[in-house]
Amino acid sequence: DAKTTQPNSMESNEEEPVHLPCNHSTISGTDYIHWYRQLPSQGPEYVIHGLTSNVNNRMASLAIAEDRKSSTLILHRATLRDAAVYYCILSAPGTYKYIFGTGTRLKVLA
Amino acid sequence: DAGITQSPRHKVTETGTPVTLRCHQTENHRYMYWYRQDPGHGLRLIHYSYGVKDTDKGEVSDGYSVSRSKTEDFLLTLESATSSQTSVYFCAISESWGSYSPLHFGNGTRLTVT
Numbered sequence: 001d002a003k004t005t006q007p008n009s010m011e012s013n014e015e016e017p018v019h020l021p022c023n024h025s026t027i028s029g030t031d032y033i034h035w036y037r038q039l040p041s042q043g044p045e046y047v048i049h050g051l052t053s054n055v056n057n058r059m060a061s062l063a064i065a066e067d068r069k070s071s072t073l074i075l076h077r078a079t080l081r082d083a084a085v086y087y088c089i090l091s092a093p094g095t096y097k098y099i100f101g102t103g104t105r106l107k108v109l110a
Numbered sequence: 111d112a113g114i115t116q117s118p119r120h121k122v123t124e125t126g127t128p129v130t131l132r133c134h135q136t137e138n139h140r141y142m143y144w145y146r147q148d149p150g151h152g153l154r155l156i157h158y159s160y161g162v163k164d165t166d167k168g169e170v171s172d173g174y175s176v177s178r179s180k181t182e183d184f185l186l187t188l189e190s191a192t193s194s195q196t197s198v199y200f201c202a203i204s205e206s207w208g209s210y211s212p213l214h215f216g217n218g219t220r221l222t223v224t
């Protein structure tokens with residue numbers, strides 16, 4: 001299964017942009033990159049996904065490197081409510097599995 | 111919010127007893143998943159289902175079994191609970207496989223094995 005690597009934790013100031021990196025050097029050509037986040041005491045929630053092109057939605061933007069071996073989740077203006085654990089995952093080829101890692105714990109400072 | 115109900119929400123049981131956790135969905139989604147979450151390990155996939163009576167193992171399936179006799183229910187059974195199975199268990203569903211169908215998670219079941 002293709003794996004992802006993320007920093008354990010990051011900090012950001014409120015109302016500033018946040019760039020959360022993810023490395024996935026073993027990604028296959030058909031793997032989509034997915035991001036989820038988990039707020040305290042809740043189940044994870046979907047944030048965004050993409051294949052090759054950069055993607056935007058109301059929650060965030062996803063920037064994918066040209067070689068697809070890394071990606072960055074961008075929160076344009078961090079709020080205190082964005083403090084969460086962010087997971088970058090790949091869909092496992094040939095199976096129906098989503099394998100999560102330990103994610104990045106984002107702390108937002110007021 | 112996706113209609114996913116996990117039951118029970120909390121359970122305390124003794125070592126060696128059988129335990130069944132239930133995940134019920136009202137979305138008619140094909141794919142269902144069981145994850146466990148422990149400090150320092152993130153979310154780990156236990157078992158998943160890609161249709162009625164179609165299930166497969168995930169990363170940490172030892173000591174667990176699952177059953178899916180109808181679309182809406184996915185049961186996770188601990189045949190003989192151990193203290194190492196103390197965890198928070200999350201159920202997730204997905205309408206279809208691939209890029210365009212995100213996972214939706216339930217609120218979790220906190221299981222304590224004493």
